Amino acid sequence: MDAAPTATTVRTTCAYCGVGCGVLATPRADGGVTIAGDPEHPANFGRLCSKGSALGETLQMEGRLLHPTHHGVRTDWDTALDLVAERFSATIAEYGPDSVAFYVSGQLLTEDYYVANKLMKGFIGSANIDTNSRLCMASSVAGHRRAFGSDTVPGTYEDLELADLVVLVGSNLAWCHPVIYQRLAAAKAARPAMKVVLIDPRRTMTADIADLHLPIAADGDVALFAGLLPYLAEAGAIHCDYVAGHTEGFVAALKAARNLRLAEVAEATGLKRDLIERFYALFARHEKVVTVYSQGVNQSVCGTDKVNAILNCHLATGRIGRPGMGPFSITGQPNAMGGREVGGMANMLAAHMAIEDEPHRNIVRDFWDAPRLAERPGLKAVEMFEAVASGQIRAIWIMGTNPVVSMPDADAVARALAACPFVVVSDVVEKTDTLKYAAVAFPAAAWGEKDGTVTNSERRISRQRAFLPLPGEARPDWWAICAVARRMGFGPAFAYDSPAVIFAEHARLSAHANEGSRDFDIGGLAGLDEAQYDTLAPVQWPQPGQPRTNAAPAGPAMEAGSRFFADGRFYHADQRARFVPTPLKRRPDDARSAAAERMDGTGDERAGDERADSPRRSDDGLILNTGRVRDHWHTMTRTGLSARLSAHIAEPYAEINPADASRLGLAEADLVVVSSPRGQIVVRALVSERQRPGSVFVPMHWTGETSSKGRVDALVSPATDPVSGQPGLKSTSVHLRRFEAVWYGFAVTAERPDTAGLDYFAVARADGGYRLEMAGLSPLEEPSILAEKLSGVPKAAILAYHDEATGAHRFAAFAGERLVAALYLSREPVAVSRVWAAASLASRHAPRERFRLLAGRGGADRPDPGAIVCSCFSVGVNEISAAIVSGRAVSLDEVGKLLKAGTNCGSCRSEIKGIIDGARVERPASAI
Template sequence: MHPAPPQRTVRTTCAYCGVGCGVLATPKPDGSVAIAGDPDHPANFGRLCSKGSALGETLQLEGRRLHPTHHGVRTDWDTALDLVARRFSETIAEHGPDAVAFYVSGQLLTEDYYVANKLMKGFVGSANIDTNSRLCMASSVAGHRRAFGADTVPGTYEDLEQADLVVLVGSNLAWCHPVVYQRLAAAKAARPATKAVLIDPRRTMTADIADLHLPIESDGDVALFAGLLAFLKSSDAIDTDYVEAHTRGFGEALDAAGSLDIAAVAAATGLDAREVRSFYELFARTEKVVTVYSQGVNQSVRGTDKVNAIVNCHLATGRIGRPGMGPFSITGQPNAMGGREVGGMANMLAAHMAIEDETHRGIVQRFWNAPQIADRPGLKAVEMFRAVADGRIKTIWIMGTNPVVSMPEADFVAGALAACPFVVVSDVVERTDTLKYAAISLPAAAWGEKDGTVTNSERRISRQRAFLPLPGEARPDWWIVCEVARRMGAAGAFSYSGPAAIFDEHARLSAEANGGSRDFDIGGLAGLDADAYDAMAPTQWPRPAGAATGPANGDTRFFASGGFYHADGRARFVPVEVDAPAEKAGAKAAPGGLILNTGRVRDHWHTMTRTGLSPRLSAHIAEPYAELHPADAARLGLGEADLAVVVSPRGSAVVRVLVSGRQRPGSVFVPMHWSGQNASGGRIDALVGSATDPVSGQPGLKATRVDVRRFEAAWYGFAVTAERPETAGFDYFALARTGGGYRLEIAGLAALEDPALLAEALSGMPRSAILAYHDRTSGAHRFAAFDGDRLVAAVYLSKEPVAVSRVWAASALEAAHAPRERYLLLAGRGGAGRPDPGAIVCSCFSVGVNEITAAVASGRAAGVAEIGRLLKAGTNCGSCRSEIQGIIDGAGLERTA
């Protein structure tokens, strides 16, 4: 635990998704931290999702990186920083500035991002700085720039609440942005006439709120929205005044879409023609429409065209920049937007200036008093690691991200880093799949310890404030970058007193030679001293100097009356060509081949370096899985809870089978969170190809051709252990935290000659001290080891997937066990004093399916609201409400609110 600071409540901002929720953090005398939603923050008004609610459970120092190391050996800061600066300087001198690179993260604060971008583009003189945000929202940036002339998100969260129709495209809002989902759900409840349409290959939990679900084929979005544009024209739904006054290129965009009638759209998207017509008619007749899109749009080799196909429909109808209207890109990371603001991508300059614009380059170079300025785009993420592999990049610094797990062709990335002459990694945790390739590792400050700003998806800048002391020798990322810059000869330009000084420079640069010519202007926040910066309230931009809250009318929306950022002030319609969707393009890899779709689960985040620390967050989904349609599962000979091998030409993964009618036939969904630290074969991005969108450089992470086959396990196992178990040697494992210890799924390809040896290894106790049960006929073996009245380990082995309640077995680690009760563990069932809650449905309050079922069966609850009042399930973030309703529906009861 951190040493306990003085007890006071600190207003800060959540470390997870782009919603940007306000958090109240209160350190306690025992070293724990109480977490609550900030009722005054305009992003969430006190709501938090399951991940945000569990932030206090992720702050322990176990597993933290606390000291610099050189090839794994502890060293001091001066030695480490001197070596980093020397190796970067030597590489630049010998091979030129493009031989070095930074790969950074949407987990960085804006101030961290700013100094890293400044060092690379203004003082190294290369644009080889890119970010893991390239993997999640680069296509939105490119689409915005093509259409608007700037990377501008026109609207706000309030628009979702004020719209009469919300179209959700490739966005599982209920699981990935739960607080915004709850705002929308509440708005729909208050105004039942509000409609929602979900466009997604999967019937995700977000479909619970949808009046219409369109299970579109992978990459069918361009055809769907190009067809919509043509339908709007034929339905006389075009706002000709807006088009003529504020846009260019409508005719060309319409010509590109002109031949797409509803039948052609249905054929190109795999949708029912009647459903396509219903959606088109609803869009055409509803004025107040917001289209929310996320990774299902962006993570595609046609991502930028998808964005522009959506934007074209809003420009054509003039539904942009007014309350309840507009295209809305919702970002994945807490500071993806802040990174865009400071130019933390290879093809951008700071303050939304364009690297290809000579005037903009001059503004930035003069303002920084930089010796040089990058004059062309650098290498985007996929290109960057290719350049590492082929030797063009000889030195790379990776900050706050785990590309050996998250990049496409992740095994290729690992090989590139293994061969790179000099790799630096700044991170907060001791073990990641990327850290083992680092020559120098640097201990960075984590959430709760660092101080700065982040910007959310609606352009709202909020403070992340420190409420914990820096542990060990951990330091903020901005300080680490500035210390390297000083050692590289740029001390004068990087002599900041703290993050307030960096933010002030960032704000002043945004206003430099602006005068309304650029969208990003926070000059009104320049000049804040340390106290004013510390007290800064959440603020939406633009915030030019002299404006109290934004533009003169007080509205922070853009483009209701034009005012685009192309030289002529007009938006651009972008003609988009319609290709066959992924499922129709070419033959499948082999009989039984499927389209792999990757994404997130409700309670985990990125590669689980933070959420994996919380037992509560692993209780809902604790191992990687492949979600298959029942028809595909039957065809492949796979049953519920089997293990399956998912294979592409680039790699393979082993995951648990989940058979679900929510999945589109012909496709398979596998989440992206599992790394080599918590699963033997869960790194799903090792299978994904590195083909990218030609405009944005964003890889297509949702349309990889794969084969799926049975993992021919000779035995399966499940264990709970009080100490972290050794996982080396298992053909399959998935490890997760649980209350009191760990839970472990295991399987092997060869028969176990002596199952008791495995029990000894997992418990650390001799077999003479282990209770055992054997059923030689069925091949079932169960073991339980105790230290006094405490369970050390329970191990369940079977020839079939183990049928033991995971939640019940894990709870045994936290209970005292009288001798006569211990054999209940071998029986796989609890006594009356410890009933089995069943699989966790509500992570916020740890409510299981058995508890909900019992409440329904007893007549104590007949609806979601009643379950909430009785058990609290679904009353915090609400992400589980659709699952609760499914349990109620399964009991044959009528749906109630």
């Protein structure tokens, strides 16, 4: 099974984004784990973001799924495994192999992914295995395959540091990939001539280092980059020799874009012409250009065309495969790349082979000795759950993901699972929105307990190593998959006894019948024994086992062993890249309406009352954009356990431009109903100039466990890109209205609060307990009853304050000197320091001090730090503001030296800079 835990420091890899940071984990005698960045890991060189730094705070056993269950009742592994194998086998026998499916996750390790894919495609005989990575980067895969003939990310992180121009498209790098953002920020500080362009509907924190921000309308990227191609031709920036010698289709692509003039680009993007011209000129002028793109490009119904429009510009200028230049897809999950390598998507085979390619199928069939290898693509994620709903799929195994929260039209996914005859879920958490539909639940090993490999966004394979014992009856995913496979009669093909053995087979397959004809080749790692696997250092692929023997290599060479396509050869049969025409498509659906949004201008590029060329919207609808916040991850099953990570943003919100808020009658901190034809949610209003007019941003992390109605993907259209099958999670038409609450409340409690009966709630961890936002649509007849319910203390023993005239009620309940609950009620959103109140749970309270809790603020001995800005060191806005106003610190570096804020992961530095700029206080002369 997995490697034994250890009491010494272990080198492992972070469990979060696709940066793939190295982590040093040191178990402590008290049962905790000390986490630090690995200074020797080439992805992060010791840096960690706020989430990575807090990994040790998320390893607790509270809420863990520790035993197999059948319909929620504990059972044993043998019974559960027998049942799953029996039900899957019986379903296949009666309805055929396409009646079953696996839905897997970028949280799986490569070894887990490999055996799941092998079982479904090679031995069950269906390609109905897909992954939540379909929601993240499928359009990038499709674009790569169309242009390069392979799913190859050509560059490295170093290219961002070497570039003279970095274009960030649909990527909030500062919050979603903070370590790479800090590498870029450091490079720009060292070379101020470097330019950074941010293309995003929101002026995110990443704009802090941007020389130019283009607040583009939803799905305007195709028009922007298609329009760039003829501009490059007219500017003389086309690399004619490269195009002629190494590509096909340039004339057709240019012809498709030739008539896309600046006025039409402006109309389709919602951008002012001068912004477009400034961006185009920067791109044409700089040879060393890296275009980094992420979910804002991929999560679209035209995402593949967006990717190819970007790739076309790099191919046309020959800016690919060389230091400091190239397109760069940065992934969202820790092992999205590893899943691609093993064929974890419904339209792929293992080792980057193509399921539609008969020679590739023969290679895999022969290598696996697979009796019934799938011969056609399976159902992609959205199609898969539609097939569950229709009864076409009658048994599904969901591994390490929460589709009832994360899939588009999420309520429809819930209904489909509720009606499915047999649902299996493997997870580490005993309560998720998806697990409630499971007939069988398997307790999976979590980060720190499991052993294997992951691959980051620059193709670097790193080890995740176990440093904790497996709790309860938790088991690695690969173990459970193989146990089911053996019970289904496929024993010899799944007789693995360790992840090292699986990895070795994966590596051998990558080199089998390859000879350079395929990009993914790690044959050089196929001979690792258990000890060598255990000590494997981070390594970037390809790693061929031996020099290629053919005189004329069948595939591209690598530049200095790290960059693909340096020699201008690609993986199409003729070794030439393909330009893909990306004509502007007129679409009447939700996403198309974004091109007609009003545009009042945002950010530094605003000029008086000048408007963009696109017409105003004629209704009150807005375009919904979904994404991540800085300190939380996916559906918060891990980050939600950390009070520190919940301190920055503890409640789901809708970020809306002031003009839209005024038009809709919404005020800061109001509760807002966001609705689409598929459902509605209730979130807090955040009124911000950073948000593009005509659009609204809502984060995707909140679940039915953490909020009453915060599952934003329940609103999202299930429409998908016709090539990649990736859903458009960022361009759904929605309407907003005020949630007509008659009372609002905030509470801190030592135990998880009972939220039953509340019209609105959002609950988050705090030091010593929980914090709870709430609101009601009907008056509270007796507020003290709610205080009694939340505290568990009889109301006669609860300290109380009432102001009937204003509707303010405040309560505090104690057990000895310990606060067990404090409750604040008001007719308006409650004005009380959340951070100060939450901190009171971990403090002792002498009787004479308890009335401070009713006041909602501390005295001079316990000043209110304000809303947390720096999660790494728990520094609040009031502390930063006080340092600035006093003149003790009036620059980023000085704030860092004084308070440590911004000196670890750096993802809060742009917020600190905003506080400094807002204060506009000069250092006193006496302090100079």
